[in-house]
Amino acid sequence: xxxxxxxxxxxxxxxxxxxxxxxxxxxxxxxxxxxxxxxxxxxxxxxxxxxxxxxxxxxxxxxxxxxxxxxxxxxxxxxxxxxxxxxxxxxxxxxxxxxxxxxxxxxxxxxxxxxxxxxxxxxxxxxxxxxxxxxxxxxxxxxxxxxxxxxxxxxxxxxxxxxxxxxxxxxxxxxxxxxxxxxxxxxxxxxxxxxxxxxxxxxxxxxxxxxxxxxxxxxxxxxxxxxxxxxxxxxxxxxxxxxxxxxxxxxxxxxxxxxxxxxxxxxxxxxxxxxxxxxxxxxxxxxxxxxxxxxxxxxxxxxxxxxxxxxxxxxxxxxxxxxxxxxxxxxxxxxxxxxxxxxxxxxxxxxxxxxxxxxxxxxxxxxxxxxxxxxxxxxxxxxxxxxxxxxxxxxxxxxxxxxxxxxxxxxxxxxxxxxxxxxxxxxxxxxxxxxxxxxxxxxxxxxxxxxxxxxxxxxxxxxxxxxxxxxxxxxxxxxxxxxxxxxxxxxxxxxxxxxxxxxxxxxxxxxxxxxxxxxxxxxxxxxxxxxxxxxxxxxxxxxxxxxxxxxxxxxxxxxxxxxxxxxxx
Amino acid sequence: xxxxxxxxxxxxxxxxxxxxxxxxxxxxxxxxxxxxxxxxxxxxxxxxxxxxxxxxxxxxxxxxxxxxxxxxxxxxxxxxxxxxxxxxxxxxxxxxxxxxxxxxxxxxxxxxxxxxxxxxxxxxxxxxxxxxxxxxxxxxxxxxxxxxxxxxxxxxxxxxxxxxxxxxxxxxxxxxxxxxxxxxxxxxxxxxxxxxxxxxx
Numbered sequence: 014x015x016x017x018x019x020x021x022x023x024x025x026x027x028x029x030x031x032x033x034x035x036x037x038x039x040x041x042x043x044x045x046x047x048x049x050x051x052x053x054x055x056x057x058x059x060x061x062x063x064x065x066x067x068x069x070x071x072x073x074x075x076x077x078x079x080x081x082x083x084x085x086x087x088x089x090x091x092x093x094x095x096x097x098x099x100x101x102x103x104x105x106x107x108x109x110x111x112x113x114x115x116x117x118x119x120x121x122x123x124x125x126x127x128x129x130x131x132x133x134x135x136x137x138x139x140x141x142x143x144x145x146x147x148x149x150x151x152x153x154x155x156x157x158x159x160x161x162x163x164x165x166x167x168x169x170x171x172x173x174x175x176x177x178x179x180x181x182x183x184x185x186x187x188x189x190x191x192x193x194x195x196x197x198x199x200x201x202x203x204x205x206x207x208x209x210x211x212x213x214x215x216x217x218x219x220x221x222x223x224x225x226x227x228x229x230x231x232x233x234x235x236x237x238x239x240x241x242x243x244x245x246x247x248x249x250x251x252x253x254x255x256x257x258x259x260x261x262x263x264x265x266x267x268x269x270x271x272x273x274x275x276x277x278x279x280x281x282x283x284x285x286x287x288x289x290x291x292x293x294x295x296x297x298x299x300x301x302x303x304x305x306x307x308x309x310x311x312x313x314x315x316x317x318x319x320x321x322x323x324x325x326x327x328x329x330x331x332x333x334x335x336x337x338x339x340x341x342x343x344x345x346x347x348x349x350x351x352x353x354x355x356x357x358x359x360x361x362x363x364x365x366x367x368x369x370x371x372x373x374x375x376x377x378x379x380x381x382x383x384x385x386x387x388x389x390x391x392x393x394x395x396x397x398x399x400x401x402x403x404x405x406x407x408x409x410x411x412x413x414x415x416x417x418x419x420x421x422x423x424x425x426x427x428x429x430x431x432x433x434x435x436x437x438x439x440x441x442x443x444x445x446x447x448x449x450x451x452x453x454x455x456x457x458x459x460x461x462x463x464x465x466x467x468x469x470x471x472x473x474x475x476x477x478x479x480x481x482x483x484x485x486x487x488x489x490x491x492x493x494x495x496x497x498x499x500x501x502x503x504x505x506x507x508x509x510x511x512x513x514x515x516x517x518x519x520x521x522x523x524x525x526x527x528x529x530x531x532x533x534x535x536x537x538x539x540x541x542x543x544x545x546x547x548x549x550x551x552x553x554x555x556x557x558x559x560x561x562x563x564x565x566x567x568x569x570x571x572x573x574x575x576x577x578x579x580x581x582x
Numbered sequence: 583x584x585x586x587x588x589x590x591x592x593x594x595x596x597x598x599x600x601x602x603x604x605x606x607x608x609x610x611x612x613x614x615x616x617x618x619x620x621x622x623x624x625x626x627x628x629x630x631x632x633x634x635x636x637x638x639x640x641x642x643x644x645x646x647x648x649x650x651x652x653x654x655x656x657x658x659x660x661x662x663x664x665x666x667x668x669x670x671x672x673x674x675x676x677x678x679x680x681x682x683x684x685x686x687x688x689x690x691x692x693x694x695x696x697x698x699x700x701x702x703x704x705x706x707x708x709x710x711x712x713x714x715x716x717x718x719x720x721x722x723x724x725x726x727x728x729x730x731x732x733x734x735x736x737x738x739x740x741x742x743x744x745x746x747x748x749x750x751x752x753x754x755x756x757x758x759x760x761x762x763x764x765x766x767x768x769x770x771x772x773x774x775x776x777x778x779x780x781x782x783x
Contacts, residue, residue, distance in 0.1 A: 044587035111602045118609045126687060134602045142595030145588035436724045436741050463724040463738045485721075487741040492645040492657035494741060508722070559722035565745075570711035574645065574657045 047103055050140030051096030054110055057133025058089030060125035061117050082121030085113045089133045096140045107141035418534040422541060424456035424472050430508070435559055437462040438488040439510050442557040444480040444500075448519065451476030452548035454539055457532050460508060460558055469532040470508040470558045476544075478502045485557065496572040504563035510556035519549040529554075613767060628656075628707060629675035631760070632782040633668045633692075633753045640664030641716070642744040644725035644736035646705070656758055658705040662734030663748070667696045672782035686780040690772040699765040703734065705758040714750030719743070754783050 030036065042048075062083065092110035096103055114133035117124035124130025455472040462468055480500040487494045513529030530536065643661035674688045691697050721743040725736025730744040 041587070044589075047588075047590065050590065107598060111598055115602060115605050115609060118606060119613070123610075123613070130606065134599060134606065138595040138599035138602065139590045141598040142591045142593070143588055144591055144594065145586035147586075433720075434724045434727045435722055437739055438741070440722065440741060463726055487645060489645060489740050491740075492647055492659075494645050494659060557722060560719065562719040562721075563717065565716040565719050566714070567711070567716070568713045570709065570714065570750075572659065572706075572709040574659045574707055576657045 045145070046098075046100035047096045047140035047143035050103075050107075050136045050138070050143055051093040053093075053132050053136025053139060054089055054096060055093030055136070057114060057125070057129045057131070057136055058086045058091075058093060060129030060132060061089065061121050062086035063125065082117065085117040085121055086125075086129075088113045089117075089129075092133075093136065096136075100140075100143070103140045103143060107137040110137040111141075417537040419537045421457045421471065421532065421535040421539075424458040425542075427458045430458060430506075430559075430561075431461060433461075433559075434463045435460050435468065436489065437464050437466060437468070438490075439468060439556040439558050440485050440487045440494075442483065442485045442555050444484070444553045445482040445551070446480070447514070447548075447550045447553045448479045449475040449477065449548045450546060451544045452478075453544045454541055456541060458508065468510060468558050470510055471512060471530065471532050471535070473507040473509070473512070475505050475507070475548075476503070478505050478507075480553075492574050492576060494572065494574050496570070498567045498570045501566040502562045502564070506561045507555070507557065508559040510558060512553070512555045514550040514553035517549050517551055519547040522549075522551070524551070613771075628756050628758050629673060629760075630782050631704075631753070631755045631757060632672045634670035634751065635668065635696075636748070636750050636753050637667045638663035638665065638748040640730045640744075640746060641748045642728045642730040642734045642742070644728060644734070644742040645740050646725075646736055656705075656707060658707055658758055659709070660703065660705055660734065660736065662701065662703045662731035663699075664701065664731050666699045666702045668692055668699075669696045671697055674781040676779050676781065684777070684779055686774075686776050686778060688772075688774045688776070688780060688782065690774075691767050697765065697767055701731065701733065702760065702765065703731075704755070704760040706755045707758060708756045710754040711750045712752035714748065716745045716748050718746035720745070 027033070027036075089110050092106045092113070095106045099106075110133055114124060114130045114137065117133070118127075118130050121129075124133075452473065452475045455474055457469055458472055459467040460470050478500070480502075482497060483500045484497045485494070486496075509532075511529060511531040514527070515524050516526045516528060517524050528536075530539065641661065641663050643659050645657070646660040647655045647657055669692045671692045672688065672690050674686060676684055676686050723742045723744060724738060725740035725742035726738045728735050728742045728744050730746070736742060
């Protein structure tokens with residue numbers, strides 16, 4: 014009834030809408046193929062593709078796994094087009110796309126978050142179920158609810174017609190129909206047996222599939238008639254009464270169906286069995302007293318029918334790959350890693366005088382006046398360097414820039430550093446406060462960049478470095494990283510094009526010297542390879558080419574990637 | 583080619599559809615139980631990830647731009663982790679579906695057992711972290727010379743960073759894509775699809 018109203022409505026709509034002819038043509042085209050099945054399959058393929066398609070380069074980085082997810086999307090897309098433009102192959106294509114839709118659940122984001130796989134499954138099933146109707150039935154308003162029993166004209170699917178033997182397939186329903194019409198037949202004279210062109214013939218043709226076959230091949234039609242006649246003659250006793258579903262089952266082609274059903278069940282079963290073999294078998298304890306119903310496969314039964322029955326510790330116990338107990342290499346508890354790579358000998362030997370110098374450093378300002386000349390005396394020797402740093406500083410009249418400058422010496426053993434290639438665009442870093450222990454200046458090094466050039470950088474080393482509100486902003490074209498973090502680093506080498514800030518008295522935060530040193534020229538008093546026990550600074554800025562660090566502990570990280578300028582801090 | 587009009591016979595469709603749905607159910611159970619490792623490649627719109635605890639060995643990251651489906655380019659930090667272990671992970675994405683409106687997909691996992699993955703690559707737009715420890719850091723390497731995580735190598739002239747291990751707590755990230763070579767979901771997976779905007783943070 015609802016259907017009638019609906020068809021009425023569509024008919025009205027049809028009259029009113031423009032472009033009647035093309036719409037008719039399209040409708041005919043649409044009805045002569047599994048259009049909606051194909052559309053749903055294409056939608057499924059597109060959904061599966063949409064989810065991961067965006068950054069293709071990443072797919073290529075990751076490799077096969079992501080690519081196979083994409084491939085399935087394209088296969089489903091192609092399958093949908095096959096339904097539209099080569100509907101004859103719909104059965105095979107439907108089976109293939111069903112399998113692909115199932116595989117996509119594993120390989121591609123649950124098959125496009127579930128939606129894509131479901132669309133493709135539904136579409137494939139619809140296309141599989143699509144069948145051209147015999148034209149005879151089309152005339153006298155086919156009942157859409159009942160699968161029509163006749164399948165004599167099925168030209169687009171030759172495979173079905175060979176294998177399922179359409180004549181036989183047709184016979185059963187026909188004779189069943191006739192069997193139900195039996196009351197007519199006994200009333201008829203015994204004619205049909207001896208004269209094939211008897212009276213029932215005239216009554217029959219318009220009712221059954223015969224006219225359709227007659228259209229295609231008259232000779233075939235006569236044999237058909239003979240066949241139906243024979244069936245009629247043999248009577249109801251000879252004809253097995255098939256259950257109602259058998260008709261479409263046989264027409265649906267068991268040769269295709271059985272492997273599909275088996276595969277559909279076997280694929281997850283095998284995958285499951287393989288994956289579960291080491292794990293789930295011991296972890297799942299079936300409910301005591303419960304017996305497995307025959308229709309539940311064993312592998313399914315093993316997936317804990319009652320999860321509460323499994324004690325959670327045993328569940329997590331036997332799983333081998335659980336990497337939780339893995340101790341992360343350098344554990345955070347062993348905080349100060351005394352591993353001054355490369356700086357070992359220099360760092361340790363002068364620490365004696367350096368320790369003495371620490372007192373001087375702290376008390377620097379009072380003794381500064383005398384210290385000045387010693388700093389200016391030349392390149393700092395190890396002995397002089399301890400007190401040298403604070404010495405030159407607060408001489409009232411002398412601005413830092415007036416301090417004698419000298420080209421810095423090259424770093425003693427750059428080692429592996431010169432083998433790495435660095436970015437040509439040096440990021441800017443800044444920190445509100447810096448506190449370093451075991452801080453030393455190690456000279457300069459020419460750091461090769463990818464473009465073939467090099468960047469001259471000052472090299473500093475610290476046994477430990479704490480930076481409050483450390484910020485880094487990259488200067489690459491394009492994406493810009495802005496990162497802020499509180500850092501606590503052990504064993505760090507800093508390679509910087511310049512370093513500037515306000516040198517302060519450690520812990521007291523008394524400003525000593527506002528200075529910026531570049532890699533081109535350094536103050537002559539800057540001690541080389543002398544480990545300062547304590548060094549502190551405020552408002553530090555640097556051009557940070559590279560940092561190599563043993564252990565970095567960070568807190569309050571916030572990182573943003575933008576295309577804009579460095580966020581002003 | 584065929585000029586005969588036809589229609590879908592639903593009984594016939596069911597022959598293919600019902601076994602397929604049964605298999606789909608089996609696969610879903612297998613994935614949810616962690617028996618089957620599912621492969622991920624989520625992207626196309628930004629999504630949010632929150633994890634209470636993340637451990638990784640072999641980490642590399644560089645600056646890149648990611649193109650989304652609509653053709654826009656988004657600046658991102660492409661980060662790869664050779665082997666990742668995550669606990670208490672919440673992932674949420676808000677998708678705008680034409681008729682229905684906004685739909686939130688939320689996946690929560692790793693409650694009782696950690697979620698593990700190999701060669702996880704993510705395109706992060708923003709990252710917030712609590713306390714973390716990173717070892718053997720090299721910051722400032724050119725992106726084209728990164729060698730910790732296979733495949734995570736960027737363009738020349740881009741800022742790159744790599745480290746041998748990473749442990750962080752309370753990570754929150756907005757990302758454009760995440761790809762796991764393999765991600766093993768276990769420890770109680772909870773997938774919810776709800777109407778409206780319900781995000782992890």
